[in-house]
Amino acid sequence: MVAVPAGEFLMGSEDALAYPADGEGPVRTVHVDAFRMDACTVSNAQFARFAADTGYHSGAERIGWSFVFAGLLPDVFPPTRAVVGAPWWRQVEGADWRHPDGPHSTWEDRADHPVVHVDWDDARAYCTWAGKRLPTEAEWERAARGGLHGKVFPWGDELEPGGRPRMNVWHGAFPERHPTADGWYGSCPVNAFEPNGFGLYNATGNVWEWCEDPFSPSRDGQLRVTKGGSYLCHASYCRRYRVAARQGLPPDSATGNVGFRCALDMA
Secondary structure, X not given: OEEEOOEEEEEOOOOOOOOHHHOOOOOEEEEEOOEEEOOOOOEHXXXXXXXXXXXXXXXXXXXXEEEEEHHHOOOOOOOOOEEOOEEEEEEEEOOEOOEOOOOOOOHHHHOOOXXXXXXXXXXXXXXXXXXXXXXXXXXXXXXXXXXXXXXXXOOEOOOOHHHOOOOOOOOOOOOOOOOOOOOOOOOOOOOOOOOOOOOOOOOOOOOEEEEEEEOOOOOOOOOEEEEXXXXXXXXOOEOOXXXXXXXXXXXXXXXXXXXXXXXXXXX
16 A cells, blocks of 8 residues: 555546536545555455455356456357447356456456456455455545646646556547557556556556445435546547546446555554
């Protein structure tokens, strides 16, 4: 874990990249007490140790399926139900954290990649086992900013400084298969790319990360905040790979691009 010092920061965004309907604004000054944050999202290997130690079965394991990005499925994969309005998400029987792309895949060949197909309760169960907790949204954004104020990304305002990718996001026309300009198609290792000023890796891109907070605006207060965007984000349809961006998901939602990292009160 890395230490995130107490301090004030500018939370949220009202710039041209923001999504006002997501509740990104108004920009406000927020104080956060000192705390610790995992440098990386929880990996498959870490979650495997938790499952082996406790016998825990995730929500996706219990129901027997989860949603997988269609581009990660074999060309011969049989047709399955797609999400209305987002046909690139396919319901795959046997997809869970142990089998990220379905029963033909295994976490063991991507042990250092983020665990996915975990819902909010799965993330909280892991945190309890590890003696930690999920971060609040304010803590997450404070840590992701790495000490910078009002910047779009953890490293500044430019998406690719010097033409060099700094995070794992989509390149090319979504959802067609893209050139791997950042070196990855799908998820990447939890410590890929350079850390931010506080030492956090992949604070944006790669996988969405669960936070403790209810999402507002929200339907009946039932959604939970996720932050950071994922390997599927692209400016043409989803600019949520920014530190201020947010989305609300049902707590029982588990897909192939959602993970988490843990926080801890400063002793």
